[in-house]
Every structure is written in C-alpha cells, then in structure tokens.
Amino acid sequence: MPHLSSEMLKFMKIQVMRRVAMSSAAALAICAAALPVRAATDGDSAAIARIIDEGMNRSQAMTTASALMDRIGPRLTNSENHRKAEAWAMDLLRAQGVPTVRVEPFDFGVGWNLDSYSVAMVSPRRLPLTAIPVAWSPPTSGTVQAPVVIAPMSREEHFAEWKGKLAGKIVLVSLPGQTSESKEPVFERYTDAQLSELDTYTKPVFDPDAAAVQVRNRRFQGKLAAFLKAEGAVAMVKMSYRDGMLVHGEGYDFQPGQTLALPAIELAQEDYRRLVRLAKTGAAPEIAISVAARYDESNLRAENVVAEIPGSDPKAGYVMAGAHFDSWIAGDGASDNGAGSVTVIEAARLIAKLGVKPKRTIRFVLWSGEEQGLLGSRAYIEQHLATRPVDPSLKGYESYIAWRNAYPIKPKAEYGQLKAYFNMDNGSGRSGASTAKATWARRSC
Ligand SMILES: [Zn+2]
Structure with missing residues (x-):
C-alpha cells in the first residue's frame, strides 16, 4: 500500500x-x-x-x-x-x-473477488508460503504446480533474454536483493519547520517526458504478464517490497480488457529468497499455486x-x-x-x-x-x-x-x-x- x-x-x-x-x-x-x-x-x-x-x-x-x-x-x-x-x-x-x-x-473498473488461495513449495520439501494473489489477476485452473525459474525483468528490453526459456515454468520476476533493516523510526513527531514545509503549496508543472516514463512504468506489469503468457509460462511471482513476511497484493490492472494475462502472486521476501537460493544451488524448487478468484463486470x-x-x-x-x-x-x-x-x-x-x-x-x-x-x-x-x-x-x-x-x-x-x-x-x-x-x-x- x-x-x-x-x-x-x-x-x-x-x-x-x-x-x-x-x-x-x-x-x-x-x-x-x-x-x-x-x-x-x-x-x-x-x-x-x-x-x-x-x-x-x-x-x-x-x-x-x-x-x-x-x-x-x-x-x-x-x-x-x-x-x-x-x-x-x-x-x-x-x-x-x-x-x-x-x-x-x-x-x-472491473470487480474482483478473491474466494480462496494457497501457495506452497512442494519440492525439495513441502512448505506453505506466505503469499497473496495480485489484485485483479486471473484465477488458476485448479492447482497449478511447476518448477520456478528466476528471471528478473523490470523493463521490456529484458524480455529478449528470456524468450524461449519460460514455458511450463512459474516465473520469479523480481530481483531478490538484500534484506534491509529499516533505520527509520516507526513514528516521528514533525517539527514546526517540517509542518511549515507542508504548508507550502507548489503549483504543479506538467513535464511530458517525466509523464511518459511514468506511463511506461505503469504499463509494464501488464506487458510482462502478456509476454509470460505468450511464452507459455504458468504463473508469475513477484517479491513483496517489504520484509518481515508482509505481503500486500497491490495490483493496478483493473480496466476491462486490461487485466493481467496470467495468474500473479506476491510472495513474502523471506520465502522468495529461499526459492532463489534453492534454485541457485540445485534443482529448481517446485511450487503449487491455487487461486479461486472471480471477475465481475456487471458494474x-x-x-x-x-x-x-x-x-x-x-x-x-x-x-x-x-x-x-x-x-x-x-x-x-x-x-x-x-x-x-x-x-x-x-x-x-x-x-x-x-x-x-x-x-x-x-x-x-x-x-x-x-x-x-x-x-x-x-x-x-x-x-x-x-x-x-x-x-x-x-x-x-x-x-x-x-x-x-x-x-x-x-x-x-x-x-x-x-x-x-x-x-x-x-x-x-x-x-x-x-x-x-x-x-x-x-x-x-
Ligand atoms: Zn490509506
């Protein structure tokens, strides 16, 4: 959020x-x-x-x-x-x-109702994973199970590297990065100077170049899902942006005809990094995903x-x-x-x-x-x-x-x-x- x-x-x-x-x-x-x-x-x-x-x-x-x-x-x-x-x-x-x-x-836009879901690692051992479906992503057809592939992609230029390598896979699309302990205080009392700053209103200025970059970024997840679908991937998994087993399920592709092309899961950082370590050191782990979700375009x-x-x-x-x-x-x-x-x-x-x-x-x-x-x-x-x-x-x-x-x-x-x-x-x-x-x-x- x-x-x-x-x-x-x-x-x-x-x-x-x-x-x-x-x-x-x-x-x-x-x-x-x-x-x-x-x-x-x-x-x-x-x-x-x-x-x-x-x-x-x-x-x-x-x-x-x-x-x-x-x-x-x-x-x-x-x-x-x-x-x-x-x-x-x-x-x-x-x-x-x-x-x-x-x-x-x-x-x-479209209504989306999540009825149930589960995400688990099934090999090399069984382990429930902390995850949440990305809002407005499609349901799975029953339970889908497949090996993961670590394929970080954050721009369309990255697609070429993975073309032809993703069929039948559950694709982990985030860079695992490093864990981070926040040094920021959870709560902070603003000083009078900070409050005064908040009291300053700056008139917006339209910058077409900056806006174009923002539009490209906003469209990327939809394009990524479409690429993975075209490649025959089973599902995509992205890493939560916070550690501490927190997941959010944020998704922004809720316009009719523009919802994601394949099931998408947000996985807790700790679980995501475990999958990455396992994939690097041995056979790719397999995970099973089940999502029961319903779209509603009636209103x-x-x-x-x-x-x-x-x-x-x-x-x-x-x-x-x-x-x-x-x-x-x-x-x-x-x-x-x-x-x-x-x-x-x-x-x-x-x-x-x-x-x-x-x-x-x-x-x-x-x-x-x-x-x-x-x-x-x-x-x-x-x-x-x-x-x-x-x-x-x-x-x-x-x-x-x-x-x-x-x-x-x-x-x-x-x-x-x-x-x-x-x-x-x-x-x-x-x-x-x-x-x-x-x-x-x-x-x-
Ligand atoms: Zn709020």
Missing part, C-alpha cells in the same frame, strides 16, 4: 497538522463551530462539551470498528465485500440519525458514500470530514483505513445523536478507489469543485500521472462553498489517539 492521503489534501493547502489528545470527532465539531472568525458563544461551548462527553464516555467507535474490520474485513474497490461494507455503512449512518445518506458513483462504477447533516445557514457553505473506505485484500483494512472511516462514522453519530445544529452543513464522505490512485476523491472534486486539463496522451492515467501535474484548475460553482476539509488516513501501523495526527486542511484561497 503506497500510503496516500486523500487527493482532497493535494487539492487544498495543508494549514495545520498537529497531534491531538481529543477524539477527531470532537476536533471536527470544534472546527465546525469555530471556523467562523468570531468568538465562541456559550452555546458553542456547551455543544462542544456535550460532544466531547459523548465521544469520550459513550463512544461507539470500537463497536463500529469490530463490525467493519472483524466481521466484514477487506474492501477492495468494487469487490462484493466492498459493496457489502458500503451498504452496511449507509445503514449504520441512517440508524445513527444522519438525515441524508447517499452514494455518488464514478467510473472505476464498472464505484461509489463514494456521502452523508450530510444540514447547517442552519444555507449561505454558510459546508465543511467535510472524509476517510477512504476501501482497502487492499491482504488484511482487514483496519489501520488503512478502517480506523479513519470509523472516526468519520463516529463523528457523524455524535453530531446527529446530540442534535447539534451547526451553522454550516457538515458532509461526511467515505471514499472509494483511494488505493488505486485517489480515484474517489478525485471524482468528487471533478463532480463538485473543479476540473483540470489533462493531456490527451495520458488518458487512462489521470490519477497518478496526468492529473497531479495538471494546472490550472477551473473552479465550479460549488468551489466557494467548501470551507474546510478534514482527512484521516494513518496508513499502515498503529492508529489511535496516542499517535493519530489530526489533519486540518483548509482551502488556500
């Missing part, structure tokens, strides 16, 4: 980033009340106190988290589980008294869940709180980003339950397609706030490549109504009050 905060943050200027000891729900409520440049009234203070009391003493966050993460689990965008989670979240928001709950669809549109508590002043605009609801499939999507989603749902519950009457409308959003390139929040911007010019040569690569470099923005009528946006997406790792950073983003103009 490349940890990415919502595109909303890229769109807006980050103004304040600070650790908070209170719940984000309380922080949101305080923001909603305090953003107008005026002194807080006794009514504001009383409402804030009630919100904090409810949030601290009668929180539903852990109940909501368990239902989402333990009971529903991973939420790959457009998978059956993701749609199930969205329906559950909408029911919950309504049951919590949030008056308006809807979905806002946007173009996405190529994904959805953001949008909920609203109306403000008392229709001219005052709105503030937003959002978190991405989707995840990859290697875990329960708990830290990334069930935690942020639960915070948004809990904030909505607190304000709805207590009958707080904010001046501004508060809009809560659970984004989809974040892991594939911030697609849900980008769609929201295009539908509500602004458009950007995209170079025609980059059609289909807007999210990661073209759109970020596109300037200037063209505001829509709603642009001026959005007054502030909170995003929560801690990414992987520990999440909670002791480590959470409340991110307060306010539009820069």
Whole structure:
C-alpha cells in the first residue's frame, strides 16, 4: 500500500497538522463551530462539551470498528465485500440519525473477488508460503504446480533474454536483493519547520517526458504478464517490497480488457529468497499455486458514500470530514483505513445523536478507489469543485500521472462553498489517539 492521503489534501493547502489528545470527532465539531472568525458563544461551548462527553464516555467507535474490520474485513474497490461494507455503512449512518445518506458513483473498473488461495513449495520439501494473489489477476485452473525459474525483468528490453526459456515454468520476476533493516523510526513527531514545509503549496508543472516514463512504468506489469503468457509460462511471482513476511497484493490492472494475462502472486521476501537460493544451488524448487478468484463486470462504477447533516445557514457553505473506505485484500483494512472511516462514522453519530445544529452543513464522505490512485476523491472534486486539463496522451492515467501535474484548475460553482476539509488516513501501523495526527486542511484561497 503506497500510503496516500486523500487527493482532497493535494487539492487544498495543508494549514495545520498537529497531534491531538481529543477524539477527531470532537476536533471536527470544534472546527465546525469555530471556523467562523468570531468568538465562541456559550452555546458553542456547551455543544462542544456535550460532544466531547459523548465521544469520550459513550463512544461507539470500537463497536463500529469490530463490525467493519472483524466481521466484514477487506474492501477492495468494487469487490462484493466492498459493496457489502458500503451498504452496511449507509445503514449504520441512517440508524445513527444522519438525515441524508447517499452514494455518488464514478467510473472505476472491473470487480474482483478473491474466494480462496494457497501457495506452497512442494519440492525439495513441502512448505506453505506466505503469499497473496495480485489484485485483479486471473484465477488458476485448479492447482497449478511447476518448477520456478528466476528471471528478473523490470523493463521490456529484458524480455529478449528470456524468450524461449519460460514455458511450463512459474516465473520469479523480481530481483531478490538484500534484506534491509529499516533505520527509520516507526513514528516521528514533525517539527514546526517540517509542518511549515507542508504548508507550502507548489503549483504543479506538467513535464511530458517525466509523464511518459511514468506511463511506461505503469504499463509494464501488464506487458510482462502478456509476454509470460505468450511464452507459455504458468504463473508469475513477484517479491513483496517489504520484509518481515508482509505481503500486500497491490495490483493496478483493473480496466476491462486490461487485466493481467496470467495468474500473479506476491510472495513474502523471506520465502522468495529461499526459492532463489534453492534454485541457485540445485534443482529448481517446485511450487503449487491455487487461486479461486472471480471477475465481475456487471458494474464498472464505484461509489463514494456521502452523508450530510444540514447547517442552519444555507449561505454558510459546508465543511467535510472524509476517510477512504476501501482497502487492499491482504488484511482487514483496519489501520488503512478502517480506523479513519470509523472516526468519520463516529463523528457523524455524535453530531446527529446530540442534535447539534451547526451553522454550516457538515458532509461526511467515505471514499472509494483511494488505493488505486485517489480515484474517489478525485471524482468528487471533478463532480463538485473543479476540473483540470489533462493531456490527451495520458488518458487512462489521470490519477497518478496526468492529473497531479495538471494546472490550472477551473473552479465550479460549488468551489466557494467548501470551507474546510478534514482527512484521516494513518496508513499502515498503529492508529489511535496516542499517535493519530489530526489533519486540518483548509482551502488556500
Ligand atoms: Zn490509506
């Protein structure tokens, strides 16, 4: 998972980033009340106190988290589980008294449902391997078993070396590299200077040469899979980019007609390197792969869940709180980003339950397609706030490549109504009050 905060943050200027000891729900409520440049009234203070009391003493966050993460689990965008989670979240928001709950669809791609899988070494000894199918890769036909071949390829120029040598093989396509102990601290408190740096917005500049390189890199996995398929290979295996037996299952080939040509597996670094050592020192080890996965092209549109508590002043605009609801499939999507989603749902519950009457409308959003390139929040911007010019040569690569470099923005009528946006997406790792950073983003103009 490349940890990415919502595109909303890229769109807006980050103004304040600070650790908070209170719940984000309380922080949101305080923001909603305090953003107008005026002194807080006794009514504001009383409402804030009630919100904090409810949030601290009668929180539903852990109940909501368990239902989402333990009971529903991973939420790959457009998978059956993701749609199930969205329906559950909408029911919950309504049951919590949030008056308006809807979905806002946007173009996405194919649904992919992983039912079961197993990956094991079968010779020179039997050993289960820590692995995950690459998202949107095809299923195997039952269990496939074959010797591995170590054939690192990272550019199309590498294909020639392996032509005619891969038939009937399971191809390990990554360079094994060396193990690495991270010297980076797991968590780091930003200094004021670092925070100030984050507060600086640099206007994007479109560089066609750099964009072309990015497009080539993004297309490579699909071309590699097509080459292996044409060569008669059985499956491809790539190495996880982290050690510690962590796997991710990230895949980006989810457009109709562009899914990978053969089964693809991501293997834990430790298991991958063992296979490489064995292949170098003796007969190639054999592995067996079984993947039961289903494509679903019945609905190529994904959805953001949008909920609203109306403000008392229709001219005052709105503030937003959002978190991405989707995840990859290697875990329960708990830290990334069930935690942020639960915070948004809990904030909505607190304000709805207590009958707080904010001046501004508060809009809560659970984004989809974040892991594939911030697609849900980008769609929201295009539908509500602004458009950007995209170079025609980059059609289909807007999210990661073209759109970020596109300037200037063209505001829509709603642009001026959005007054502030909170995003929560801690990414992987520990999440909670002791480590959470409340991110307060306010539009820069
Ligand atoms: Zn995330």
